[in-house]
Amino acid sequence: MEEKDHVREKLLVHGHGDQSSDAEEEKSFWRKLMEENKKLWVVAGPSIFSRFSTFGVTVISQAFVGHIGPTELAGYAIVSTVLMRFANGILLGMASALETLCGQSFGAKQYHMLGIYLQRSWIILSVCAVVLLPIYVFTTPLLKLLGQEPSIASMAGVISVWFIPVIFSFVWSFTLQMYLQAQSKNMIITYLAVLTLGLHLFLSWLLTIKMALGLAGVMISMILASWIPIIGQLGFVFFGGCPETWTGFSSAAFKDLWSIIKLSLSSGLMLCLELWYNTILVLLTGYMQDAEVAIDALSICLNINGWEMMISVGFLAAAGVRVANELGAGSAKRAKFSIVNVVSISFFIGFVLFVAFLFFRGSLAYIFTDSPKVASAVADLSPLLAVSILLNSVQPVLSGVAVGAGWQSVVAYVNITCYYLIGIPLGVLLGYVWGFHIKGIWLGMLIGTFVQSIVLLYITWRTDWEKQVILTKERLNRWYMRDKEVLGGNTDRNEVA
Known part of the structure; x- marks a missing residue:
């Protein structure tokens, strides 16, 4: 009888132990899920917003160009949807190699390597941007060769030259974004995106309508909208925002470039x-x-x-x-x-x-x-x-x-x-x-x-x-x-x- 009571007691203890273990495991799962989502949204939230802002800059520019004239709008549409998408695809794609390297190095606590990888990407993407330049310098003859209407081809050629500073801004904006988000420090990008979007809307109105600069006004505003956030991000990185990962410029950035080039090309x-x-x-x-x-x-x-x-x-x-x-x-x-x-x-x-x-x-x-x-x-x-x-x-x-x-x-x-x-x-x-x-x-x-x-x-x-x-x-x-x-x-x- 005592033995049966002992067995029953043992079973009850084990039963309670299993229930306690299940409850603890469930609690652990929800805690893990909350922690994961916190880490996820720290990157996803600013990333989504900054991309909305970038897309918004293009839409605002197109709206102002559309009020200047149909030829200007057609030329802008060709450059922004075909030529700029071409450059954007190449440079953003090559910059995503930095996302792999910075993300993995940060996880491995090799913090000082993030700054080296960032500098290597600047070198590789800058060379790539220079290689792309002839397309934007010779846009008009290229479009005429493809059978585009001469007036639209000429206008596209003018607009594409204005876009050259924007292409070089991609080198810095894409790489800085990959570098900062690998450390979950991309809230600075969100703040600058809000500032840039408002500033671009105001400057486009001021330069295009109030000062009657027309197409030049829109493009000057777009160039400023491209570079202002970069200056802000560089200031954040250089002046103490990333003390563990930015240790200054180094000649080490020129080593192992071929390995990074291969990953960047793929x-x-x-x-x-x-x-x-x-x-x-x-x-x-x-x-x-x-x-x-x-x-x-x-x-x-x-x-x-x-x-x-x-x-x-x-x-x-x-x-x-x-x-x-x-x-x-x-x-x-x-x-x-x-x-x-x-x-x-x-x-x-x-x-x-x-x-x-x-x-x-x-x-x-x-x-x-x-x-x-x-x-x-x-x-x-x-x-x-x-x-x-x-x-x-x-x-x-x-x-x-x-x-x-x-x-x-x-x-x-x-x-x-x-x-x-x-x-x-x-x-x-x-x-x-x-x-x-x-x-x-x-x-x-x-x-x-x-x-x-x-x-x-x-x-x-x-x-x-x-x-x-x-x-x-x-x-x-x-x-x-x-x-x-x-x-x-x-x-x-x-x-x-």
Whole structure:
């Protein structure tokens, strides 16, 4: 009898122990989730807002140019949507290599290396910007060679020269943003973005309307809007904002450049293939019957999609930083947890917007146009827009995971296959051969994006994250330098334990 009571008591104790353990585990999970989301939003919030601000500067400039004249607007549209997207894609893509290196080094507590990687990126991206210069110097003859109307080509040539200082601002703005967000110190970028947006609106009005400087007024304001935040960020970095990671300029920045160049080139290729994909959609639409209505409707849809993409790109940056930090810190488990968390949050936001755009359909078009014909075309395209938004909530985040892990070259091959061997050929078949017109082109390209998302999901799911931790450690060890080497002392390498 006593034995039975003893067994019963033992079972009760164990039962209570299991319940206590489950409760503690659940509490631990929610605490871990809150901590992860705090780290996530510290990067994602400022990143989203700063991208809204950058996009807003372009929209404000276009609005003021549109009131100057149709030729100026057409020239600005060509330069901003084709030439600047080309430069933006290359430079932003190459700068994303810095996101990988800074994020992983910060996680590994190799703080002084962040400043070295930043300087190396300045060197590489500055050379790249110089290589791109002939396109902007010889814009007019290039456009005339491609059959563009001479008056628009001439105006585009004038505007593209004004854009040269903006191109060089990308070198600093992209790299500084990657450097600061790797340390979760990008609130300074948000404050400067608010200041810049307000200042650009005021200066555009003052210079263009009150002082009647016309196109020159808009472009001067845009150049100032590009460089003011950079001066603020440099001041923050140089004068004590990043005491652990910025130790001053060093000749060590010129070492191991080839390794960084290779990673930068694969990063640039990966992002360019994504950014140019939508540009090809617009170009293909230009050959449709009733192309004017089709392009107007598509441009409205892409404008809405562009604003939503700022959220997705913000999560891309956050995913890259979180994965890089955790891999650098040597925690495969936390890296996987951060991936599941950021994909889930981004997908939830995308799903809410997906339902909203299905509900409102063409009514949103009247924000941009008074034409019932264009609004009807937008309503017809709204289901495709909604699906695009849903896919955008997952695909860029997975690209961010790839940046954080340093898989840029792998994703570049995936993008070539899914976008250019599946998406575009399918779009041409559906749009031109099978007669589905603009919807066919867009649907084909959405299928390419969907396939790419599935492939990236599969790669992420099947990845051995413990092995990724080892690979990250090897990469950081290979490029690591001692503090005294950075300051110009010993040139021996030091392997990190």
